Amino acid sequence: MAQAITTDPDTGLKIFNTRAAQASDKIRGRGYGVVQDESLKTLPDAPAGAVFNAEEQARYRDFKEARAGAGEYVALEGEFSKYLEDVYSEAPVPRDVLTDECEILVIGAGFAGLMLWYKLRQAGFRDVRFCEKGGDVGGTWYWNRYPGIACDVESYSYLPLLDETGYVPTMKFASGFEIFEYCQLIAEKFGFYDKCLFHTTVEKTQWDASAGRWQVETDRGDKMKARFVIVANGILTTPKLAKIEGMETFKGEAFHTSRWNYNVDLEGKRVGIIGTGATAVQVIPEIAKVVDELYVFQRTPSSIDVRAQRETTSEEIETWKNEPGWSTARRKRFGRIASVRDAVKADDDYLSGRVEDYRKKPKESKKLSPEEWMQQQLDENFQAMEQIRARVDTVVADSNTAAALKPYYPYACKRPTFHDEYLPTFNLPHVHLVDTAPRGVNRINENGVVQDGVEYPLDVLIYATGFQWMATSTFDMIYGEDGQSLTEVRKKNGTKTWLGLHSRGFPNLFVMTGPQGGGGSFNFTDTIDDHSDYIIWVLKTLQEQGADIVDVKPEAVEAYAQHCREVDLATAPLRDCVAYYDHEGQAEPGSLVYYGGGRWHKQRVAGQESLEPYVFSGSSAS
Numbered sequence: 001m002a003q004a005i006t007t008d009p010d011t012g013l014k015i016f017n018t019r020a021a022q023a024s025d026k027i028r029g030r031g032y033g034v035v036q037d038e039s040l041k042t043l044p045d046a047p048a049g050a051v052f053n054a055e056e057q058a059r060y061r062d063f064k065e066a067r068a069g070a071g072e073y074v075a076l077e078g079e080f081s082k083y084l085e086d087v088y089s090e091a092p093v094p095r096d097v098l099t100d101e102c103e104i105l106v107i108g109a110g111f112a113g114l115m116l117w118y119k120l121r122q123a124g125f126r127d128v129r130f131c132e133k134g135g136d137v138g139g140t141w142y143w144n145r146y147p148g149i150a151c152d153v154e155s156y157s158y159l160p161l162l163d164e165t166g167y168v169p170t171m172k173f174a175s176g177f178e179i180f181e182y183c184q185l186i187a188e189k190f191g192f193y194d195k196c197l198f199h200t201t202v203e204k205t206q207w208d209a210s211a212g213r214w215q216v217e218t219d220r221g222d223k224m225k226a227r228f229v230i231v232a233n234g235i236l237t238t239p240k241l242a243k244i245e246g247m248e249t250f251k252g253e254a255f256h257t258s259r260w261n262y263n264v265d266l267e268g269k270r271v272g273i274i275g276t277g278a279t280a281v282q283v284i285p286e287i288a289k290v291v292d293e294l295y296v297f298q299r300t301p302s303s304i305d306v307r308a309q310r311e312t313t314s315e316e317i318e319t320w321k322n323e324p325g326w327s328t329a330r331r332k333r334f335g336r337i338a339s340v341r342d343a344v345k346a347d348d349d350y351l352s353g354r355v356e357d358y359r360k361k362p363k364e365s366k367k368l369s370p371e372e373w374m375q376q377q378l379d380e381n382f383q384a385m386e387q388i389r390a391r392v393d394t395v396v397a398d399s400n401t402a403a404a405l406k407p408y409y410p411y412a413c414k415r416p417t418f419h420d421e422y423l424p425t426f427n428l429p430h431v432h433l434v435d436t437a438p439r440g441v442n443r444i445n446e447n448g449v450v451q452d453g454v455e456y457p458l459d460v461l462i463y464a465t466g467f468q469w470m471a472t473s474t475f476d477m478i479y480g481e482d483g484q485s486l487t488e489v490r491k492k493n494g495t496k497t498w499l500g501l502h503s504r505g506f507p508n509l510f511v512m513t514g515p516q517g518g519g520g521s522f523n524f525t526d527t528i529d530d531h532s533d534y535i536i537w538v539l540k541t542l543q544e545q546g547a548d549i550v551d552v553k554p555e556a557v558e559a560y561a562q563h564c565r566e567v568d569l570a571t572a573p574l575r576d577c578v579a580y581y582d583h584e585g586q587a588e589p590g591s592l593v594y595y596g597g598g599r600w601h602k603q604r605v606a607g608q609e610s611l612e613p614y615v616f617s618g619s620s621a622s
C-alpha cells in the first residue's frame with residue numbers, strides 16, 4: 001500500500017495520499033429527470049385582480065407570526081452525534097501525526113477549496129495544505145447524496161472550472177452524484193489530492209503573535225504551524241435536527257438527509273420525512289417511487305417553481321468545444337441577473353449570449369424613489385407567489401392538501417425551490433401530507449410520529465431539517481491575538497469584518513463565503529471565485545509591501561459593518577418571514593448574508609486602491 005505521507009525530493013514539500021475509499025457500492029443515485037408533461041413546466045397566470053393589498057399583507061403577517069419561535073433545534077452531541085457520522089467512506093487512512101509548518105492551511109475541500117487551490121497554484125503558491133473532515137473532496141456534494149439530489153443553479157454557470165477541465169455537465173441541473181464525481185475530476189487533474197489531509201477535522205486554531213504563525217490542531221493529533229489560515233468550509237455545513245420530544249425513543253431506522261443511509265432499503269417500507277425545504281422537495285418525488293407509504297410532515301410549505309430540467313444538447317456540446325471561456329462568460333452573464341427568480345430560472349437565450357436582456361420586457365427607465373422601488377418589488381413578488389399558489393391548485397387534486405401546500409410569504413424570503421414532479425407526488429394514493437403547521441412535529445415515540453393525537457407508525461424516519469446557517473463550529477475554535485474565539489468576539493462586539501473575509505485581531509486569517517462576505521451573485525461559485533482572487537491579491541500585496549502579516553483597522557470594520565446593516569435593513573421588507581437566513585429572526589441586521597449586491601465590489605476596489613483598511617507588518621518570527 002502506498003504511504004500516506006511522503007516528501008517530494010525536489011521541493012521538500014509533503015505529498016499526501018489520504019483519500020478514503022467509498023464505503024459501499026450501494027451509494028449511488030441520480031438527480032431528477034426530464035418531465036415530458038408540458039403543463040407541469042409552465043406556471044399558470046396569477047388570478048385576475050390579485051394585488052398585495054391590506055388583506056393579503058395581513059395574511060402574510062399572520063402566517064409569519066404563527067410560526068415565530070417554532071424553530072427549535074438540538075445540538076448534534078451525545079446520542080445525537082451518530083447523525084454526524086461519515087457513512088460514505090471507509091475508515092480514515094492511517095497516517096503519522098504532523099507537527100511541521102506550511103505556508104497556507106485551508107479548512108475544507110469543497111468547491112471553495114478546489115477553486116482556491118487551482119488559483120493559488122496558478123499564482124505560484126505551492127506550500128499549501130488542506131484539512132477536510134470528509135474522506136474525499138466535494139464538501140456539500142460529498143455529504144449530500146440523497147436520492148433526487150441536483151443543483152438548483154444551472155450547472156453550466158455553477159460548476160467551477162468547466163473551461164479549465166473541458167467538462168460539460170450532462171444536464172442543465174446536474175445530479176449531485178455527477179457534481180461529486182466532477183469534484184474528483186478537478187482534484188485529480190490539478191494535483192489536489194497530494195495536498196489534502198482527509199478525515200482530518202481542525203479542532204483548534206490559535207494565533208501565536210510571537211511566531212507570527214497560526215497553530216493548528218486537528219482530531220488526528222496534528223499540531224501544525226501555518227502562516228495563513230483560510231476557512232473554506234461552506235455556509236450550510238453542520239446538519240441540525242429539530243428538537244422533538246421523544247425523538248431518542250424511536251425504534252426504527254433514522255437518519256439526516258446529509259448522511260443518507262443507503263444500507264436501509266426503503267422499498268416496501270413506511271417512511272416518514274420531517275421538513276419540506278429544498279432538500280425534501282428533491283427527495284420526496286424520488287423515494288415516493290419505491291416506498292410503500294410516505295408521510296410528509298410539513299410545518300411550512302416551500303414555493304415550488306417550475307424547473308424545466310433538460311439534457312445538455314449535442315449542439316451545445318459542439319458549440320462549447322469551439323468556444324474557449326464559454327462557461328466563464330456564461331457565469332458572468334448569470335451574475336448580472338438582479339432578481340433571484342430570473343437567475344434560477346436561467347434563461348438559455350440570455351445566458352448563451354443570444355439575446356441581450358434576460359427580462360422579457362425591459363423595465364421602464366423612470367427613476368423610482370426608494371419607497372416606489374420597494375412597492376414595485378413587493379407587488380411583482382406577490383404576483384409571482386400568486387402564480388406559484390395557482391400552480392398548486394392546478395396540479396394537486398385534493399383541495400385540503402392543496403391549501404396546505406400554499407406558501408404565504410414573499411418569494412425568496414425562504415429558499416425558493418423548483419421541481420416539476422414534487423406537487424404531482426401528492427396525488428399518489430400512498431403519499432400523505434401531514435400538515436403540522438404552524439409549530440411543527442412535536443412528539444415522536446418508539447413507533448413513529450405522533451401529531452395531534454394521531455400516531456403515524458414508521459419503519460424509517462428521515463430528518464430533512466437542514467443545517468446551521470453561516471454558523472459553523474469552526475468559528476468557535478479560531479482564537480485570535482487576544483485569546484478569544486471568533487464566536488466570543490462576535491458575541492461581545494457584534495459581527496464586524498472587512499468584506500466578510502478579515503476580522504480584526506485575527507491576522508492572516510481569511511473566511512471565505514462567511515457572514516458579510518458578498519461579492520458574487522446568487523451563484524455561490526461566483527462568490528468563491530471573487531474571494532479566491534481577492535485572497536491571492538492580498539498574498540501578493542504582502543509580498544510587494546515586504547510584509548508577511550496583514551490585519552485590518554478598527555475603523556474599516558466598523559464602517560463596513562454599518563454598511564452591511566444598512567443594506568440589510570433597506571431590503572428587509574422583501575424577506576419578512578421566518579427563515580434560517582436571519583436565524584429565524586434572531587440575527588442582528590447585517591450580521592449574516594450581505595445584501596448590498598455589487599456594492600461589495602465597490603468597497604473592495606476602493607480598499608485595494610487606497611490600502612487604507614489594512615495594517616501590514618513584518619513577522620517577528622525569524
Ligand code: NDP
Nearest residue numbers: 150151152242275276277278279299300415440441465466
Ligand atoms: P431547510 O432548513 O431549508 O429546511 C428544513 C425543513 O425542516 C423546513 O421545511 C422546516 O420547516 C422543517 N422543520 C424543522 N423542524 C420541524 C419540525 N419540528 N416539524 C416539521 N418540520 C420541521 O433545509 P434543507 O436541507 O431543505 O435545505 C437547506 C439549504 O440547502 C437550502 O436552503 C439550500 O440553500 C441548500 N440546498 C440546495 C440544494 C440545491 O442547490 N439543489 C438542494 C437542497 C438544499 P420551517 O420552514 O417551518 O422552518
